[in-house]
Amino acid sequence: MANKLITCTINGKKKEYFVDVRSSLMEMLRGSAGLDSVKHGCDVGECGACTVLIDGLPYNSCIYLAIWAEGKTILTLEGLSDVKGAISDIQQAFIDEGAVQCGFCTPGFIMSSIPIITSEHPYGREEIRKQIAGNLCRCTGYVKIVDAIEKTQKKRIRERQES
Template sequence: MIKVIHMKVNGKQVELGVDDRECLTDTLRNRLGLTSVKKGCEAGECGACTVLIDGKATNSCIYLSMWAEGREIVTVEGIKGENENLHPVQQAFVDEAAIQCGFCTPGLILTAVEIVGSGKKYTRDELRKLISGHLCRCTGYENILNAVEKVAGL
């Protein structure tokens, strides 16, 4: 069954007819062209599909599009730094060489944006737990953790 939903995606109001079985990953990636949202495990285990929903990092592969009614969705395409520069989280990933193949990067960046936006101070072990829902095959996590730690002000 098709349902019309209204949501804000990267600051823009969107109205779409979605199948009630359609996951948010498919809507964002295939219908709205937001290719930072990756399809990985399709079971909420790898974090490649992570987006911010009302400011909270969420696996979009297990989140139905119809649940996004009235919500604010942010993908990597929607985060911006000042004066056309990278967002501070993105810059920290570059500075700390936390990017290799890049498949996991958008999800990790959005999780880090949520962490930084919380205003809380975390220990390195706490940050490790907060990013543990993301699978990365390239970096061994240390550079990623260094980047999150750097931007979180530790």
């Protein structure tokens, strides 16, 4: 099978990788790019642990071919911290609200929450639950995850109104 050169932007940096045309974006991100936050939980788009943003929208990277990433802009959890390691408000909210237990689903949930917290639309708890229903968590019962997203979203809306 052939390898193909893929050029894309990952966490703000232009990257080039030779990938097996059969490999998934998850495999490329974990393997070639060394981005271990992209978790491998099912390989078939059921659990959401491998969620990353592609051009701003959440995708299960395990069922997205690496070659489809040509020209795309990809954001993983690693891209949320700045170069000095300062973490974003949504990551801090996951810590503060106790939304983390085993932590395996956490990167996927945080990535799925980005479109919510960056939206102008004030999502209610039920709407948040619907938006994150593609990510499975067996530890938390979701309550504190919803708390963390809701809190960050409200904070951002408040900040936008103030500025």
